[in-house]
Amino acid sequence: MARIINQVAVFGLGKVGELVADLLGESGFKVVGYDAAARPDLRFETKLLDVQDAEGLRESLRGVDAVVSCLPFHLNIAVAEAAYDAHVHYFDLTEDVPTTNRVIELAADRPGAAFAPQCGLAPGxxxxxxxxxxxxxxxxxxxxxxxxxxxxxxxxxxxxxxxxxxxxxxxxxxxxxxxxxxxxxxxxxxxxxxxxxxxxxxxxxxxxxxxxxxxxxxxxxxxxxxxxxxxxxxxxxxxxxxxxxxxxxxxxxxxxxxxxxxxxxxxxxxxxxxxxxxxxxxxxxxxxxxxxxxxxxxxxxxxxxWRAISWTTAASAVSVVELVADGVLPSTGFIKQEDITLEALFSTQAGRHFAEQGQV
The missing domain is CATH 3.30.360.10 (Dihydrodipicolinate Reductase; domain 2)
Structure with missing residues (x-):
């Protein structure tokens, strides 16, 4: 079955965002990364973006199927609202409650795309x-x-x-x-x-x-x-x-x-x-x-x-993108992390790292 997500924008190429983009590429997605600083040294296409520029933010989502925000929590609402306007699937790593509440509102108002915040470690x-x-x-x-x-x-x-x-x-x-x-x-x-x-x-x-x-x-x-x-x-x-x-x-x-x-x-x-x-x-x-x-x-x-905190966070987020793309998770509405099974996460290209590592 063809994937419903093929091209993904990654916002924020810091400690986790760079690896999120790399893992997405390994999982078969076409990736474009956006950051406030130039990153020509990376293995995927990158572009400059000030996410506080509302017009530029929305323009960056033209032609992509999904966005993963790896930005500080206080910038995520703007990204979620831009994803809402662009009709693209939205994923983030936030643990901020007001941010998630806003994402829930957006998902309820426009259920035509998946909104999956909290895809990191905790929550996630x-x-x-x-x-x-x-x-x-x-x-x-x-x-x-x-x-x-x-x-x-x-x-x-x-x-x-x-x-x-x-x-x-x-x-x-x-x-x-x-x-x-x-x-x-x-x-x-x-x-x-x-x-x-x-x-x-x-x-x-x-x-x-x-x-x-x-x-x-x-x-x-x-x-x-x-x-x-x-x-x-x-x-x-x-x-x-x-x-x-x-x-x-x-x-x-x-x-x-x-x-x-x-x-x-x-x-x-x-x-x-x-x-x-x-x-x-x-x-x-x-x-x-x-x-x-x-x-x-x-x-x-x-x-x-990669540091443990970086790869565990990135692999968790990319696993959720894979599950939505492959139809294992819903492609519309708000996705709760507790609705995802560990077996499904282990089955993904990124999630296999959790199955192979970590024994005490």
Whole structure:
């Protein structure tokens, strides 16, 4: 069967966008990349674009079937609205709730194209894993989802490195978190409900952070007693962040904190992405808990070594594009990450990396 998506525009050719474009090319798509800075060194066609130029943004979507936005979250709404006007399929990596709410509105108003935000790690892959496990249970008591993007060899009290967007890190630490408690949606403070977690003998700590569940609370409200998302860090990290935000009174200085973190904890090349999903309930009539635990490390793709956070995010996003293109997922309307099966993701060219890597 012929694909419904053949040519894809990728906006933002940074840490993840460049690899998204490369993986799309490996999966058989024709790709054109757009960035604010010239990138003539890449293996695919690139063009300059200021996404705040509304006319230029819409012109860039002429002749393509889909767009994947790898831009900072605050630029995604403009891209989604341009995709809406151009009648092209839309994908992004956002964890920002207002952005996703706007995408949901656009999908409802014009169901002729697929709108699939939140295609990264969390929300994204972790929700696909949790929902796929949940489908095997007779009834579900809890779904606990955790992700951590960390240095393999941490130093200092924070034990951290900014390998991802500093804006995103600060937002997930400060914005309230949506959870299910007693089957009902609630908003609770971030960086609370800390717990110890061990993965492959490594001790970590986890605390609630915002944005990682996407639309899952709405999906599972009334059918799951407890649902939450937590970020994994090395022990002591969240105490230090509470000191920074609360004792130093920097909660209202998000941009400053982001700059401080990048300056003091710059990116590293030896990172690791920890995935921990657990579902409790009854299976085959008996109480049961099923865990899905992985540790993804840097990976060689097309002759280049990519950080774990980059390839896991990019591969997850490209897998969703493949599934829509091949008719496995709907080609119209809003697509929830929890409606995607892990088996389907593993079957894609990009998703095979998850099936082959990460054993603990």
């Amino acid at each position: 892959l972790i929700g696909i894993i949790g929902a796929s496990i949940a489908k095997t249970f007779d009834d579900i008591r809890s779904i606990e989802l955790k992700v951590g993007a960390l240095p393999q060899n941490p130093t200092g009290l924070l034990g951290y490195a900014i390998n991802w967007s500093p804006e995103g890190v600060v937002n997930e630490y400060l914005n309230d978190c949506e959870v299910l408690r007693q089957g009902h949606r609630q908003m609770v403070p971030a960086m609370t409900e800390k717990e110890r977690v061990f993965i492959g003998g490594i001790e970590l700590e986890a605390a609630l952070t915002s944005g990682g569940l996407g639309t899952m609370c709405e999906t599972y409200e009334g059918s799951v007693h407890r649902l939450d998302y937590k970020t994994l860090r090395y022990p002591g990290h969240f105490d230090q962040m509470h000191f920074l935000f609360d004792e130093l009174n920097l909660r209202d200085e998000r941009e400053l904190v982001g700059r401080m973190l990048v300056d003091s904890k710059p990116p590293v090349n030896d990172d690791v992405v920890y995935i921990h999903a657990a579902v409790e309930g009854r299976k085959n009539g008996h109480p049961f808990r099923e865990n899905h635990v992985r540790a993804y490390k840097p990976l060689d793709i097309s002759g280049r070594t």
